[in-house]
Amino acid sequence: MNNLVEIKELSFQRNSRVIFDGVNIQIPQHKITAIMGPSGTGKTTLLRLIGGQLQPASGQVTVAGENVHKLSRNGLYRLRKKMGMLFQEGGLFTHLSVFENVAFPLREHTRLSNDMIRTLVLIKLEMVGLRGARDLMPNELSGGMSRRVALARAIALDPELIMYDEPLSGQDPISMGVLVKLIRTLNDYLGLTSIIVSHDVTEVLSIADYVYAIAGGKVIGQGTPDALKADKSQQLRQFLDGLPDGPVPFHYPAEALNRDLMGDII
């Protein structure tokens, strides 16, 4: 089995705060790989590192055999045409209609005729079930709908890799179900490789083929969903079962409470 994305010994820090410390992740081709972890562990940062929007402190990221951070600007842009990314809020262009949003990458990167673009856009919109919404503006869409439009836009250029940044957060059960089904069917039907970054444990475990759990800048567990569910590691159990206290403390680091309240009068 080939790995489309390989991350080796990746380290990254932001303002002297260490976000990743020697992370190794392999993303197998044609599979859905989930990267899970508590909020604030830099899951979105990881996707930006894969997309080449951020530079790592050390380590390397290889996508389709090319080292992302060694590429020239043009090389990076060429590689990005093979990637689609679905941002947390969708990132739709608010001044363009749904149709134009999906047509945007086609207009930018191809010399197709207007008829061809129309056909392609309608096919993509049909895949996400929003062909009827083509003339709406992004501010007229619900959160779930705008994510589906963004998904149609992300697959407009038929990428090999698609990255989802928190695709399910803040969705009602129905649109969550719709999105989960879409991610699965698009992956199988279009032969994509998917990376999902999320903390919605149950939904993600139900569709992922392979799961990485990260916390504190390190990979704390990996394996198939079933293997992970059976894992006994404390950190993993706290995250997967949603326990309020454990290795990740309930309290933000602070000095002892009585000292804080009473001051130095002891």
Next chain:
Amino acid sequence: MFTQITLLGRWGIDTLQELGRAGVLLFRVLFRFPNLKKGFPLTLQQIYAEGVLSLLIIVVSGLFIGMVVALQGYHTLEKFGAAQQLGPLVALSVTRELGPVVTALLFAGRAGSAVAAEIGLMKATEQLSSMEMMAVDPMHRVIAPRMWGGFFSMPMLTIIFNAVAIYGAYLIGVKWLGLDGGAFWSNMRDSVDFHLDVMNGVIKSVVFGFVVIWISVFQGYSAPPTSAGIAGATTRTVVYSSLAVLGLDFILTAMMIGDW
């Protein structure tokens, strides 16, 4: 004491860093070969957004400023029996100073703040990032058209402001206060020089337009992606632009009068 010096030093370094980032932004916009076929329609859209939509406020302000200068000038000149010199007074003060400066201040308030807020919001809602991930450079697609739009709009707005302000002065001086129309225009023609007065004013407006739109774009682009960040960016755009315009106006005037 020591911490204050440290703070001052840090502030200095931060300021320098920000200037450097603004310079890099400018460099990335200017020295990358633009795609004319795609860039031209985008620039036209921005000339519409920054220029045409600012036209109303420019025309109204120009008219009133011309009328006020005429009214004030008439009552001062009349004391010396020189009311006939109203035309030159208005034309010179408008073409040399008021036109470029007031237009630039209005432009910063109307178009600059809008550009800063728009870019800041596009950044906050991940529109710029998703553009980047679609292998479209936001510098080309978003930043450069806005800069060129402002760069072209400002001198055009200034020229229109000048003409409207002088017409406003004509309305007050000739139609209301009863000066002789022929003398108004011929005195003006005698003392206004096209190159020295009108074109120097336009040159000023080109410089102001460039600086104002640069500040706006940079503030929007570097704004923290929060609502407070965007509010701060628009405020800073207007404040910094106004200060820059007034400061540069002094330097440019000194250069033009001093024949540097």
Next chain:
Amino acid sequence: MLSQRTIESFVGLFLLMTIIALSVLAFKVSGLTSFFQPIGYNVSAEFDEIGQLKVRSPVKIGGVVVGEVSSISLDPVSFKAIVKMHIDSNYKEIPNDSSAGILTAGLLGDNYIAINPMYSQSFLKNGDTLTDTHSAMILEKLIGQMIYKLENGGKNSDKSDKGDADSSHSKDINHEKN
């Protein structure tokens, strides 16, 4: 969201307004003439003293503007000012023995060139030189000479004082003309 065509039309309108405004500024406000020289002919004249005469100062006959000063330079040998004038082609028949003088509009106004037509039957043409010229009167010089005369004539009776000054004044002017 406007269509690109609408935006283009608005921007075109904006550009048109700018061009109209610029031409108003150029022709109505600043009287720009250097883009296209009006049809006419050039005449030059030498003056000892041109005062505040500038390029684009008007050239008048009987108070009517017939042209303007196109350039001012200094003859390196004789140290006289060479003034080139551009005369409008409407005024072709100016006698070639006419005299030119530099006068002042009002007490503190700008200088202009007044051409005083004579009676010759041949007319000025392109490249001609006016030989009979009267220099600009410099107020400081006049006052200086007047004070000098007053001091010299101070011994005379008060009654003749004013007349004396007047006559010396006009004599000075005559002197300067030569």
